Amino acid sequence: MKILSNKFYTCFLIFFLSFGNSIALAETKIKAESTASATEQISAPKKVVIDFQNALLDAMKQGESLSFQARSKQLEAAILKSHDVIKSLRTIVGSKQWKGFTEEQRAKLSKVFTKFIVSTYAANFNEFANESFVFVSEHTTKKGNVIIRSIFEIPESKRKKVTFDYALKKSADNWKIYNIAADGVSDLATRRSEYRRILAKEDGFNSLIAIISKKIDNYAK
Amino acid sequence: MRILFQEKSFSSLFSIVFIMLILFLSGCANNKTLETDAESVEISEIDPYEGFNRKMFVFNDVLDTYVGDPISDAYLWITPQFVQTGVSNFFSNLNGINVFINAFMQGKGKQGAEDTGRFLINSTFGMFGLFDVATDIGLEKHEEDFAQTLAVWGVPQGPYLVLPVLGPLTTRGIPGGIFDAVANPATYVGMPIQFLQILQVVNTRANVDDELNFIDEAALDTYLFTRESFLQYRKNLIADGKLDDADDLLDLDDFDEDGLDTSEDDVKANIAPETEAIENKVQRRQQDSLDEVVESIDTASDRTQ
Numbered sequence: 001m002k003i004l005s006n007k008f009y010t011c012f013l014i015f016f017l018s019f020g021n022s023i024a025l026a027e028t029k030i031k032a033e034s035t036a037s038a039t040e041q042i043s044a045p046k047k048v049v050i051d052f053q054n055a056l057l058d059a060m061k062q063g064e065s066l067s068f069q070a071r072s073k074q075l076e077a078a079i080l081k082s083h084d085v086i087k088s089l090r091t092i093v094g095s096k097q098w099k100g101f102t103e104e105q106r107a108k109l110s111k112v113f114t115k116f117i118v119s120t121y122a123a124n125f126n127e128f129a130n131e132s133f134v135f136v137s138e139h140t141t142k143k144g145n146v147i148i149r150s151i152f153e154i155p156e157s158k159r160k161k162v163t164f165d166y167a168l169k170k171s172a173d174n175w176k177i178y179n180i181a182a183d184g185v186s187d188l189a190t191r192r193s194e195y196r197r198i199l200a201k202e203d204g205f206n207s208l209i210a211i212i213s214k215k216i217d218n219y220a221k
Numbered sequence: 222m223r224i225l226f227q228e229k230s231f232s233s234l235f236s237i238v239f240i241m242l243i244l245f246l247s248g249c250a251n252n253k254t255l256e257t258d259a260e261s262v263e264i265s266e267i268d269p270y271e272g273f274n275r276k277m278f279v280f281n282d283v284l285d286t287y288v289g290d291p292i293s294d295a296y297l298w299i300t301p302q303f304v305q306t307g308v309s310n311f312f313s314n315l316n317g318i319n320v321f322i323n324a325f326m327q328g329k330g331k332q333g334a335e336d337t338g339r340f341l342i343n344s345t346f347g348m349f350g351l352f353d354v355a356t357d358i359g360l361e362k363h364e365e366d367f368a369q370t371l372a373v374w375g376v377p378q379g380p381y382l383v384l385p386v387l388g389p390l391t392t393r394g395i396p397g398g399i400f401d402a403v404a405n406p407a408t409y410v411g412m413p414i415q416f417l418q419i420l421q422v423v424n425t426r427a428n429v430d431d432e433l434n435f436i437d438e439a440a441l442d443t444y445l446f447t448r449e450s451f452l453q454y455r456k457n458l459i460a461d462g463k464l465d466d467a468d469d470l471l472d473l474d475d476f477d478e479d480g481l482d483t484s485e486d487d488v489k490a491n492i493a494p495e496t497e498a499i500e501n502k503v504q505r506r507q508q509d510s511l512d513e514v515v516e517s518i519d520t521a522s523d524r525t526q
Contacts, residue, residue: 120439141469149464163462167470179470184457186470190449194441211441218438
């Protein structure tokens with residue numbers, strides 16, 4: 001009886017092993033095909049994302065040698081080149097709110113917001129442990145926007161993976177990133193509820209500026 | 222994010238908390254207006270108990286600052302990386318049973334077979350799950366739980382709740398969490414090695430150390446940041462991360478330079494198709510996975526012949 005059950009168990013295991021392997025093989029095949037076609041032509045939005053990711057990896061590799069300020073400066077150029085920060089901001093606060101702002105307020109909020117985004121990157125992408133971005137897919141939405149999906153792989157012992165979806169919109173000169181989702185968590189949606197809540201309070205504009213400035217100072221420490 | 226937002230594994234503590242909660246919620250069900258600072262703020266439909274939730278959130282935060290964080294830091298400091306990895310793998314593998322059960326219940330035949338294979342391989346060749354050898358041979362880890370299965374079955378998500386100690390979930394996560402606990406062998410570990418369960422809690426907390434620090438630094442309102450991230454993360458898990466044509470990642474296109482304000486309409490217009498799209502997705506997937514099951518049964522019978 002015991003032998004029988006052992007035998008059954010082995011069969012079961014072999015079945016799953018072979019099953020698993022065939023799946024794995026199929027997957028590598030698909031991967032190989034997608035990379036083969038990817039090298040043939042890189043679309044404009046994909047290039048924007050890849051250039052930005054390379055800039056991030058560069059900053060990470062220089063993590064030890066660069067100060068926070070220097071890294072911020074380096075990343076700011078890369079972010080402004082690839083992101084439509086102002087469009088993101090307008091979507092976050094809502095057009096009604098945005099139009100309610102004076103010219104001066106808009107300029108002030110844009111400046112602080114951009115600095116906040118840059119600081120967040122500079123503070124979090126500050127060391128390199130063989131991480132990499134792997135392109136997964138490019139997808140055109142009904143509205144004609146493009147979503148580039150890639151996986152941020154953290155090797156070493158942790159084996160973490162984060163799926164990044166970059167949403168790009170074509171502006172006058174080029175494709176620009178307006179939103180990023182990490183594992184399905186959209187940056188704009190999260191910020192939208194935070195910013196709108198703060199703005200809805202009394203003296204909302206000033207407190208929003210104050211809260212963001214505090215966050216920036218905290219990153220710079 | 223991954224581990225941070227899994228529906229929590231429940232212990233016996235759960236029943237007490239649950240009863241407390243029912244008592245509390247029935248007490249405050251009538252009181253739906255929320256007052257923060259001077260003004261009353263528009264309440265999100267998904268979060269009608271924001272007042273209660275915020276209190277629990279603060280409670281959890283304080284508890285974490287004085288208990289969770291120091292213990293987690295100590296754990297990370299005294300245990301070498303390979304031990305931490307082993308412990309994580311071990312508990313992740315025990316949870317593997319629940320993962321494949323739920324994969325099958327959602328009709329994902331192929332994935333369920335893979336997940337079963339993962340569990341068997343890691344439990345044997347992986348030394349009771351201490352080593353994740355299955356990933357090395359190409360069997361990727363999946364995130365499934367009963368709350369996701371309920372979502373696929375069409376059970377509505379219900380309001381967002383923050384429970385003391387257990388953290389964020391939606392009401393769908395309550396039966397979800399109970400099922401997950403029942404399907405997890407760690408729940409049945411007896412008194413002599415109850416240490417194991419404490420270890421599991423500490424390890425789970427330690428695993429999300431980076432994420433919690435990130436939220437603390439990046440969030441303007443940690444409560445809202447956590448809520449939005451949690452809800453979106455769960456939605457993404459239910460859809461298995463799939464995108465479709467309707468998915469614009471929030472391009473509201475709401476800005477009209479000439480001054481025509483279309484934002485509110487657009488927001489509303491965007492939300493409805495979104496939910497519809499998810500429903501379609503779920504239906505489509507159920508059909509797809511049904512096909513997969515049939516296919517996998519076919520291949521299986523081919524092999525045996």
